[in-house]
Amino acid sequence: MPTLSSSSRPKWNSGMRLLPAAPYRPKRLCSSQLLQQCLESHAQPLLKQNLTQTRLARPTTRTPRHRRSTSCRGLRHPFQHRTVQNRNSNLEGTPLPHPYDDRILERILETKLAATAIPRIINRLFPGWCQANNFDAIAGGRILIIWNPTVIDLYSEDISPQVIHCRVTNKSSQLSFYISFTYGLYTVVNRRSMWEKLLELGRPLNMSWIILGDFNCVKSPAEKQLGVPTTWYELKDFADCCLALGLHDAQTTGCYYTWYSNSDSNPVWCKLDRVLLNNDWLEAGLHCTAHFHPPGCLSDHSPGIVSIFDNPAPKPKPFRFFNMWADHPDFIPTVEGRWGLNVEGTPQFRLCRKLKVLKSSLKAFNNLHYSHISARAKEADLALQDAQTHLESNPRDVTVRDSLGDLRKKATFLAEAERHFYFQKAKIHF
Numbered sequence: 368m369p370t371l372s373s374s375s376r377p378k379w380n381s382g383m384r385l386l387p388a389a390p391y392r393p394k395r396l397c398s399s400q401l402l403q404q405c406l407e408s409h410a411q412p413l414l415k416q417n418l419t420q421t422r423l424a425r426p427t428t429r430t431p432r433h434r435r436s437t438s439c440r441g442l443r444h445p446f447q448h449r450t451v452q453n454r455n456s457n458l459e460g461t462p463l464p465h466p467y468d469d470r471i472l473e474r475i476l477e478t479k480l481a482a483t484a485i486p487r488i489i490n491r492l493f494p495g496w497c498q499a500n501n502f503d504a505i506a507g508g509r510i511l512i513i514w515n516p517t518v519i520d521l522y523s524e525d526i527s528p529q530v531i532h533c534r535v536t537n538k539s540s541q542l543s544f545y546i547s548f549t550y551g552l553y554t555v556v557n558r559r560s561m562w563e564k565l566l567e568l569g570r571p572l573n574m575s576w577i578i579l580g581d582f583n584c585v586k587s588p589a590e591k592q593l594g595v596p597t598t599w600y601e602l603k604d605f606a607d608c609c610l611a612l613g614l615h616d617a618q619t620t621g622c623y624y625t626w627y628s629n630s631d632s633n634p635v636w637c638k639l640d641r642v643l644l645n646n647d648w649l650e651a652g653l654h655c656t657a658h659f660h661p662p663g664c665l666s667d668h669s670p671g672i673v674s675i676f677d678n679p680a681p682k683p684k685p686f687r688f689f690n691m692w693a694d695h696p697d698f699i700p701t702v703e704g705r706w707g708l709n710v711e712g713t714p715q716f717r718l719c720r721k722l723k724v725l726k727s728s729l730k731a732f733n734n735l736h737y738s739h740i741s742a743r744a745k746e747a748d749l750a751l752q753d754a755q756t757h758l759e760s761n762p763r764d765v766t767v768r769d770s771l772g773d774l775r776k777k778a779t780f781l782a783e784a785e786r787h788f789y790f791q792k793a794k795i796h797f
Contacts, residue, residue: 482508489513499523501531509550510580525568528552529561532568544648545572549580555601558584562608569612575648577655578614579673581640592624594635615649617642617673621659625669642673686726691737691787694780701732740788744781751778 480488482502489498497516502508505528512531514521518538525532529550536543547568551558561582569576585591586605608614624636642657659669692698705725710717737743751774758767 480508480511485511497521499526499531499533501526501528504528510548512548525564527560527564529558530564530568532564544575544577544653547576547578547580549578549582551581551583553583555584555604558582559604562604565608566611569614569645572645573647575651575653576645577617577648577675578643579641579657581668583639585637585639586641590624590638592636594628594633594637609643613646614643615646617644617655617657619657619659621671622661622669623659625659625671627662627667629667640668640671642671686730688729689733689737689788690791691740691784692729692732694784694787695732695736697736698732701728704728737784737788740781740785744778744785747774747778747781750774 482500485498485500485502489496493513493515495516496513498511498513499521500508500511502511504526509528510531512521512523512533520536520538522534523531524534529552530547532545532547534543534545547565549561549565551561565578582605584601584605585597586602586609588597588602591597619642624638625640626637628635640659642655644655648655653675655673655675657671657673659671662669702725705728706721708721708724710720712720751771754767754771754774758764758771761767
């Protein structure tokens with residue numbers, strides 16, 4: 368809302384002197400009041416004011432975990448409330464069943480909240496959760512971490528103005544790793560304490576370590592588009608730190624540049640937010656990917672989803688012989704064609720070689736005749752029913768009448784194959 372100028376309509380004070388009216392200033396709410404206003408306007412509580420959020424999924428039998436990292440700038444307008452709510456969804460875009468139902472760990476950057484407001488907000492948003500912050504290390508606070516103590520144990524081993532270093536242990540799998548949350552300051556000189564802290568923390572580590580956050584700088588000239596070109600002076604500290612600690616970027620999809628200046632006259636794109644992994648993480652073969660979405664209208668930073676230990680590489684399925692194959696008329700010719708292969712070597716080698724070739728042929732045979740057996744059986748049965756219905760209405764249709772026998776034979780064959788398939792899977796022998 369525009370403010371009134373000093374030449375606005377005059378008014379008389381108690382001393383009858385003519386004074387200009389004070390400029391009109393709209394009432395400004397603090398961050399905690401804005402957050403409370405947001406909570407009261409929605410049935411589901413959300414995160415909130417200038418935040419970066421991190422999520423891990425509840426562990427399953429393979430202990431998958433998700434970490435979501437998003438950034439937004441303020442909740443001063445009602446449309447921003449809905450935007451935050453829309454972003455509080457899973458990777459497929461489906462709203463989460465509950466605001467904290469499948470999250471284990473939250474990270475909030477640029478909270479702009481008073482330390483005294485944190486307990487009340489956490490109790491409202493995440494009842495029973497624990498928190499750690501660096502509000503005592505820097506004026507105003509930069510990083511707030513919230514986690515579910517029933518799922519993970521988190522120990523904040525080092526807290527500094529730009530880094531919170533933690534050790535996380537999953538209670539179900541007892542798998543432990545280190546995680547550092549960063550928020551780099553705005554100048555090269557001020558960020559040097561962050562690089563020094565990461566070097567101090569990382570050099571003695573011999574465990575898996577992940578670092579994620581807003582570093583407020585790029586690592587190479589290619590990570591900045593338009594604007595003032597970056598200099599080696601600005602890049603050197605970041606590059607030296609990654610080289611000394613053996614840090615590598617996690618696999619990333621989505622937006623390459625994670626920050627946009629939102630300036631039509633001077634647009635600038637930079638990669639400021641990233642996820643780094645140490646050599647121990649990579650050598651352990653642990654999964655980690657990050658996906659950055661477009662910033663949208665709510666923020667100048669791209670909201671990111673970081674998934675760790677999720678979607679592991681599928682293990683190869685063992686070969687299984689299905690009894691239903693033997694009923695197919697092409698089964699014996701397929702076996703004879705491969706078993707007659709001329710192989711030289713010892714008897715044991717010839718046997719193994721023929722079995723290996725036969726296995727690949729039987730897999731192709733199964734895909735050709737029996738893949739999606741239930742769908743095939745249902746489709747054949749529906750085709751038979753349609754033909755029977757058509758023949759009832761048109762009894763003189765010779766074409767349909769002649770094909771009825773083949774359709775019935777195919778439907779019966781596939782229905783029997785489906786029965787054998789499920790009986791064998793269930794180990795039923797009758």
